[in-house]
Amino acid sequence: MSNTITIKKPFDSHVHFRRGAILRAVVKETTRTFGKAIVMPNTDPPINSLDAAIDYRNEILAAPGAGDFEPLMTYYLTKSLTPQEIARGAVGAEGTRIFGVKSYPFGATTNSQWGFRDMFEAKDVLKEMERADIPLLLHGEVHVSDDGEEADPYDGEKLFITDVLPRLLDSFPKLKISLEHLSTAIAADFMERNGEAGRLVATITPHHLVYDRRQAFSGGYRTLLHCKPLVKRAEDREAVRALAAKGLPFISAGTDSAPHPENKKFSSCSAFGVFNSPTAVELYTQAFDEMNALDKLEEFLSVSGPRFFGVEPNAETITLEKKDWQVTEPIETDEGVKLWPVGHVRHGIGNETMRWHVR
Numbered sequence: 001m002s003n004t005i006t007i008k009k010p011f012d013s014h015v016h017f018r019r020g021a022i023l024r025a026v027v028k029e030t031t032r033t034f035g036k037a038i039v040m041p042n043t044d045p046p047i048n049s050l051d052a053a054i055d056y057r058n059e060i061l062a063a064p065g066a067g068d069f070e071p072l073m074t075y076y077l078t079k080s081l082t083p084q085e086i087a088r089g090a091v092g093a094e095g096t097r098i099f100g101v102k103s104y105p106f107g108a109t110t111n112s113q114w115g116f117r118d119m120f121e122a123k124d125v126l127k128e129m130e131r132a133d134i135p136l137l138l139h140g141e142v143h144v145s146d147d148g149e150e151a152d153p154y155d156g157e158k159l160f161i162t163d164v165l166p167r168l169l170d171s172f173p174k175l176k177i178s179l180e181h182l183s184t185a186i187a188a189d190f191m192e193r194n195g196e197a198g199r200l201v202a203t204i205t206p207h208h209l210v211y212d213r214r215q216a217f218s219g220g221y222r223t224l225l226h227c228k229p230l231v232k233r234a235e236d237r238e239a240v241r242a243l244a245a246k247g248l249p250f251i252s253a254g255t256d257s258a259p260h261p262e263n264k265k266f267s268s269c270s271a272f273g274v275f276n277s278p279t280a281v282e283l284y285t286q287a288f289d290e291m292n293a294l295d296k297l298e299e300f301l302s303v304s305g306p307r308f309f310g311v312e313p314n315a316e317t318i319t320l321e322k323k324d325w326q327v328t329e330p331i332e333t334d335e336g337v338k339l340w341p342v343g344h345v346r347h348g349i350g351n352e353t354m355r356w357h358v359r
């Protein structure tokens with residue numbers, strides 16, 4: 001096997017940039033290896049109008065290292081999002097249009113306080129999305145079940161796959177749906193049976209491919225791996241890996257890179273979110289190498305995502321080389337705040353080595 005691999009510059013189907021100083025620090029970490037990305041809307045305040053999306057996109061394009069990167073904007077499915085705003089977003093303005101609407105279950109994750117407990121309450125918006133051909137991007141976890149009880153966080157994805165997703169597919173037969181950040185064997189199995197390019201697709205993060213809960217709890221809780229959905233059992237990771245290695249046209253890379261300031265990450269109540277853009281493409285490549293599936297890497301990283309969102313894959317390429325290195329530094333904002341990337345030699349799971357390097 002060759003020690004280098006050249007692929008079209010990847011497409012990130014799911015990234016969090018935040019705003020202000022964090023955004024100014026992390027955009028260049030994504031643009032280093034990704035040419036385009038679907039940008040998540042769970043900022044404070046949330047992005048739920050075209051005007052807000054235009055403003056947010058302009059902030060990303062003005063960040064250091066943005067270059068010719070293309071941020072593809074999304075709305076947050078909040079109670080104030082209207083069908084009219086969906087129609088406006090589909091047409092777009094000032095070079096910005098809306099590529100998806102993200103649903104967060106109320107209370108489940110970072111800035112999910114504006115999400116629905118029951119997404120079906122938004123049926124008029126969902127109907128308009130179906131008409132306007134705007135995909136629904138799902139944080140597919142049940143956080144609070146119908147009886148008002150908080151679900152076990154290790155079961156949230158399973159409950160969503162068994163109780164909610166089939167009803168959504170039935171109720172909105174033409175709606176394009178992306179199930180984000182697969183983390184369980186049950187979700188991998190559901191996708192293998194029901195996935196279909198252009199109708200039901202799914203994304204996978206680097207951390208759900210590389211780690212399971214043995215690493216998350218190795219020696220103590222590893223907060224850099226703390227995220228929603230939680231990293232699961234070894235057998236879940238194996239099932240997600242097996243799905244990724246198939247090179248299916250409806251499975252793509254979505255890093256879910258989600259930076260938090262040091263004081264929120266290393267606190268008694270660690271914020272949910274893995275910051276992985278400094279190592280994402282490297283970790284994906286390592287996982288595909290371990291699975292003897294490097295021939296499927298380009299479809300997963302660079303082709304499948306653009307196909308779903310109706311954009312061209314990047315014309316530019318990147319070359320990866322098999323070479324050991326370690327992540328020794330945090331990313332620091334221009335306000336002096338440290339953001340610790342997953343895989344960091346000290347704060348990850350300890351003395352980790354990256355096996356691939358982007359030239």
Ligand code: NCD
Nearest residue numbers: 016109110227228258272273
């Ligand atoms: C994300 C964040 O921090 O914005 N956190 C996470 O754990 N994945 C939100 C999300 O995608 O759930």
Ligand code: ZN
Nearest residue numbers: 014040256258
């Ligand atoms: Zn996310």
